[in-house]
Amino acid sequence: MERAVADAVALLRTATDRDWETVRAGRVEWSCRHTAEHIAGDLIAYAGQLAGRAQSDYVPFEITFDEGTGNDGVLDVIETTGVLLTAAVRTTPPEVRAFHPYPFRSANREGFAAMGIAEVLLHTHDIATGLGLAYEPPADLCEDLLARIFPHVRPGEAPWPTLLWATGRGELPGRDPVTEWRWSNTLAIPAGRLTLEGVSPAAARDLSAGGDGGFRWVEGGPYAGTRDAAGMVVKAYESGVHRPEWGMFALVRREDGRAVGAMGFHGAPDADGCAEIGYDLAEAARGHGYATEALTALSGWALARDGVRRLLAMIERDNLPSQRVVTRAGFARVDEDGDPVAYELRS
Structure with missing residues (x-):
């Protein structure tokens, strides 16, 4: 967040003596x-x-804004509100979620941070376009942003043009224009006792590389x-077939915010x-019904x-504890001889 705001404000301060009131900001109506x-x-x-x-x-x-606030003052407020959002993100536990309407009625701290960065990057682009300034944020920032709150968008060769295309601000070869x-x-x-927390492609990439x-x-x-x-989530994302609600969830224990599987x-x-459907648990969390x-x-x-x-679960024949889990959850065995053994649950 600090880098996004600092870069944006530094660029826009070079044009505070210009007319911002009547000049349209790029493709937006403002x-x-x-x-x-x-x-x-x-x-x-x-x-x-x-x-x-x-x-x-x-x-x-x-x-x-106070009456008479000039362009420099507006940028001062952007810097200040950026600091406040950064502080809120840093002091919010990872399991906490707060209301946001799109698309599942809540977001965690990473989501709010990513949305804040998106607002800064995209609207700085809009303002810069209107004022005739050259602007391109760091590629790694755009790449991380895409992998956190645009999981349904197949990555392109360059993150910034891909982000602009995904938000209706540019074109990409071989892809239809985005209008909504x-x-x-x-x-x-x-x-x-748990919350199933969706794992973004950015988080999945870190997990597959040995992170938390x-x-x-x-x-x-x-x-x-x-x-x-x-790793499967990352592969699906990079192939453009990842659908976040049909991806991976961390099982987070409500009592202490610890992920158990x-x-x-x-x-x-x-x-x-x-x-x-598939699942696993850390060994320390097994045997508790999670x-x-x-x-x-x-x-x-x-x-x-x-x-x-219907849902399908494939369980190794010798994994009796996992077979008991799916049975307790209502799944029924649909073969007798296979290995892995197939269980299904119908609507």
Whole structure:
């Protein structure tokens, strides 16, 4: 956040003596001045959502500028609101979520940080376009942003042009123009003592490379299967077939915010409405019923989606504890001789 704001403000300060009131900001309908005020308004709103732990709507306040505030003053406010959002992100535990409407009615601290950075980058581009300034943010910042809140967008050869295309601000060879768009925060599903926290491609990339994915794990976690599954998420994202609600979830224990394992799908449901599900737990978390609670919740969520008719779980024949988990969650064995053994749950 600091780098995004600092770079944007440094560029825009070179043009504060220009007319921002009547010049249109790129392709948006606002003036450069209105667009700059919008950046500050969103940054303080996101900070307020996290700080206030809002759960059902936006906290009912907005920023106002003193009469006579000039362009330099507006940039001062953007710097200040950027600091406030940064502080809110840093002091919010990773398992906390606050209200945001798109698309699953909440976001975690990484989501709010990414949305704030997106507001800064994209609207600085808009203002710079209107004022005739050259602007291109760091590629690694754009790449991380795409992998956090644009998981449905196949990465392009260069992150910044891809981000501009994904938000209707540019063209990419071989891809149709974008006329409507939304970013996508991760999904969270309550599951008894757990919350199933969606794993973004950015978090999955870190997990597959040996990191923690931004989660606090119980001793011994994450298990090897979680890292393998994270690699599958990254591959699907890079291929343009990742659908975040049909990806991977970390199983986060509510009592202490620790991740105990992972669960998710091998991809979106097929043409017959079938989706395959898999999971694992860190060894220290086994034997406490967590997998059953998580599988019951995720299965119920999935079968309530339009067009989903059955879920499939493939369990090694000698993995009796896992077979008991799927049975307790309502799955029925559908073969007698296979290895792995197939279990299914129908709507």
